[in-house]
Amino acid sequence: MTSKKTTKVVVVGGGFGGAKTALELANKPGIEVDLISDNSYFEYHGALYRSAVGHSPMEVVIPLKDIFSKAKNVNIILDKIAFVDAKKHCLASETGNTYMYDKVVFALGNVVNYFGIDGVSEHSQAMNNINATIKLRTKLVELFSQKHSKPVRVAVIGAGASGVELAGELPQFAKFVAKKYRIPAPKLKVVLVDGCDRVLPMLKPAASKKALKRLNKLGVE
Secondary structure, eight states: OOOOOOEEEEEEOOSHHHHHHHHHHTTOTTEEEEEEESSSEEEOGGGHHHHHTTOOGGGTEEEHHHHTTTOTTEEEEEOOEEEEETTTTEEEETTSOEEEOSEEEEOOOOOOOOTTOTTTTTSOOOOSSHHHHHHHHHHHHHHHTSOOSSOEEEEEEOOSHHHHHHHHHHHHHHHHHHHHTTSOOOOEEEEEEOSSSSSSTTSOHHHHHHHHHHHHHTTBO
């Protein structure tokens, strides 16, 4: 009796796409999965704004080994792929390791799109991963821990879920930092900017209207 060949699936990237793919294949008979990521953890991007305003980064990062602790056929590999040989079904990493595959999935995550606007990358701070978010928090603390004679303006670009959440949290975070450093809270003006004609454009207009009303109540323009 001939045994069935095991299909080797290599998933490159441990974000939403990569983790979801590996979870769908977890414990499936006849399949072995190598999940290759240059991070040992999964980042929950929906909660990044919380780390920007003082909450623990541990709320955002989940070890991949914890996610796949019950997946007997998923191997977590910490590495960075540098070369693909499609003819030989082989991947090579920066460290010289090679990984053979029958099927490969590239789920390499996101990059910030500045839409070709000059100066944006140099004069703004992204919030697309935990390291960038910690940098943002550091800059916000530096800003809010100083005395200001004039109003402080902070622009949040993007009125999706993360932008709205961040904009709404900033006034309270400014007060928290000022209290910690025993200085008067700055007169803060938070401006939420988006190319659409309403906040949270993915929701129904009624929900956008309620969100805008709440933001205005918090002092967000």
